Amino acid sequence: MTAADSPPSNDGHPDDVRADVPEQEPVDRDLGRRRLRAALNSRPTRGQLVAAVLCALLGFAVAVQVRANQDAGLSGLRQTDLVRILDDVTERSARLQAEARELEGTRDKVSGSGTRAALDEAHQRSRTLGILAGTLPATGPGIEFTISDPAGKVTSDVLLDALQELRDAGGEAYEIGQIDGAAVRVVASTYLSDASGSDPRAGIAVDGRVLTSPYRFRVIGEPRTLAAALDIPGGVLDVLRQREAQGIVTQRSELTISSLRPVPEPEYARPAPQKSSN
Amino acid sequence: MIAVIGLLVGIVAGLFLEPSVPAWLQPYLPIAVVAALDAVFGGLRALLDGIFDDKVFVVSFVGNVLVAALIVYLGDQLGVGSQLSTGVVVVLGIRIFSNAAAIRRHLFRA
Numbered sequence: 001m002t003a004a005d006s007p008p009s010n011d012g013h014p015d016d017v018r019a020d021v022p023e024q025e026p027v028d029r030d031l032g033r034r035r036l037r038a039a040l041n042s043r044p045t046r047g048q049l050v051a052a053v054l055c056a057l058l059g060f061a062v063a064v065q066v067r068a069n070q071d072a073g074l075s076g077l078r079q080t081d082l083v084r085i086l087d088d089v090t091e092r093s094a095r096l097q098a099e100a101r102e103l104e105g106t107r108d109k110v111s112g113s114g115t116r117a118a119l120d121e122a123h124q125r126s127r128t129l130g131i132l133a134g135t136l137p138a139t140g141p142g143i144e145f146t147i148s149d150p151a152g153k154v155t156s157d158v159l160l161d162a163l164q165e166l167r168d169a170g171g172e173a174y175e176i177g178q179i180d181g182a183a184v185r186v187v188a189s190t191y192l193s194d195a196s197g198s199d200p201r202a203g204i205a206v207d208g209r210v211l212t213s214p215y216r217f218r219v220i221g222e223p224r225t226l227a228a229a230l231d232i233p234g235g236v237l238d239v240l241r242q243r244e245a246q247g248i249v250t251q252r253s254e255l256t257i258s259s260l261r262p263v264p265e266p267e268y269a270r271p272a273p274q275k276s277s278n
Numbered sequence: 279m280i281a282v283i284g285l286l287v288g289i290v291a292g293l294f295l296e297p298s299v300p301a302w303l304q305p306y307l308p309i310a311v312v313a314a315l316d317a318v319f320g321g322l323r324a325l326l327d328g329i330f331d332d333k334v335f336v337v338s339f340v341g342n343v344l345v346a347a348l349i350v351y352l353g354d355q356l357g358v359g360s361q362l363s364t365g366v367v368v369v370l371g372i373r374i375f376s377n378a379a380a381i382r383r384h385l386f387r388a
Contacts, residue, residue, distance in 0.1 A: 032384025032385055035326055035328055036325065036326060036384075036385070040282070047331075047332025047333065051281045051284075051321070051332055051335050052280040052283065053284060054284075054335070054340075055285040055318065056285060056291070057314075058285065059284070059287070059290075059292060060288035060289070060292040061288075061307060061311045061314065062288075062311050062315075063288070063290075063292025063293045064299060064307070065307050065311050067292065067293070067296060068298070068304070078305060078354065080357075081360070
C-alpha cells in the first residue's frame with residue numbers, strides 16, 4: 001500500500017510481459033505473500049476506499065453484464081449485427097414460407113377441395129360409363145315394348161332392327177327379356193341370333209342367352225321419340241304385323257333397368273397414359 | 279481488504295438489483311468490464327510488487343475504462359466496431375494473463 005506506482009496496470013510497458021524474470025530471485029521469497037497479508041489486514045484509508053468503490057463498480061458491472069448477456073436480447077447488438085440477423089431471419093422466413101406453401105399444396109392435393117371435385121367428377125364418369133357398359137342399374141323415363149309372336153315368325157333380325165331403331169331414337173339403356181323371365185342388358189357388344197338355325201320358335205339368343213316369345217324390350221330414353229321410332233311406316237311394328245306378331249309399346253314415365261352384366265377384365269388391353277385430363 | 283469487500287458488495291448488488299443496461303451503454307459495458315479487470319489485476323500485481331498506489335490505481339482504472347470505451351466508440355463510427363472490440367479484448371486479455379502470471383509467481387513462486 002505504500003509504493004509509488006503501478007505501471008503494469010495501466011501503461012502496458014514491454015516490461016509487463018517479461019517482468020517475471022527478476023522476481024524469481026530468492027530475495028523476493030514470501031515477500032508477495034507478506035505484502036498481501038499486510039494489505040488484507042491494513043486499516044482502510046481514503047485511497048483504499050476509492051479503490052474499493054471502483055472494485056464495487058467493477059463487480060456490479062460484471063454482474064449486470066453477465067445477467068444482461070444471459071438474457072441474450074437483441075438490444076445489446078450493433079446495427080450491422082442486427083441487419084445481418086434481420087437478413088438471416090428474413091431469408092429463413094422466406095424459406096419456411098415456401099416450404100409451407102409446398103406443404104399446403106400437397107395437403108390440398110391429398111385432401112383438398114380440388115381433389116374432391118376431381119373425385120366427384122371421376123365418380124360421375126364412372127356412373128355414366130357404368131350405365132353405358134351395363135354394369136350399373138339405370139332408371140328414368142322410357143318405354144316397354146312387348147312382342148308376342150304366336151306364329152313363331154319373328155327372327156333375330158327383327159329384334160335387331162327394333163334395337164337399332166331404338167338406338168337411333170336416342171335410347172340410353174336397354175334390356176331384352178321375357179315377360180316374366182330373365183332379362184339381358186344390351187350393351188355395345190350385344191349380339192342377337194336365332195337360337196336354333198331355322199326354327200324361330202326355339203327362341204332368340206341374346207348374348208348367348210336364349211329367350212322365347214313374348215319378348216320385352218325395356219328402354220330408357222325420351223318415351224315419345226322411342227315410341228314414334230317403332231311406329232314409322234315400314235318400321236318395326238309394320239314388320240311385326242306382316243309376320244303375324246303383335247307389338248305393344250307402353251310409354252313409362254319411370255322405369256328401372258336392373259339387369260346387369262359382369263365387368264369384363266381386359267386381358268391384353270391396358271389404359272394408355274393420358275396426355276390431358278378430359 | 280476493503281477492496282475485496284467492495285468487489286463482493288458490487289457483485290451482490292448487481293445480482294440482486296438486476297438493473298437493465300441502458301441502450302447507449304450496452305456496446306461499451308463488456309469492454310469496460312474487461313478493461314477494469316485488467317486494471318484490477320495490474321493493481322494486484324503492483325500490490326505484490328510493493329509498489330501499489332491508490333491514485334495510480336484509480337487513474338489507471340478510470341483511464342482503462344475510458345480508453346476502451348473510446349476505442350469501441352471510434353470503431354463503431356468507423357464501421358469496424360466488432361473487430362476493434364475483439365482486438366481490445368485480445369490485448370487486454372494478454373495483459374491480464376501476464377499480470378496473472380506475475381501474481382502467481384509472487385504467491386506460489388511457480
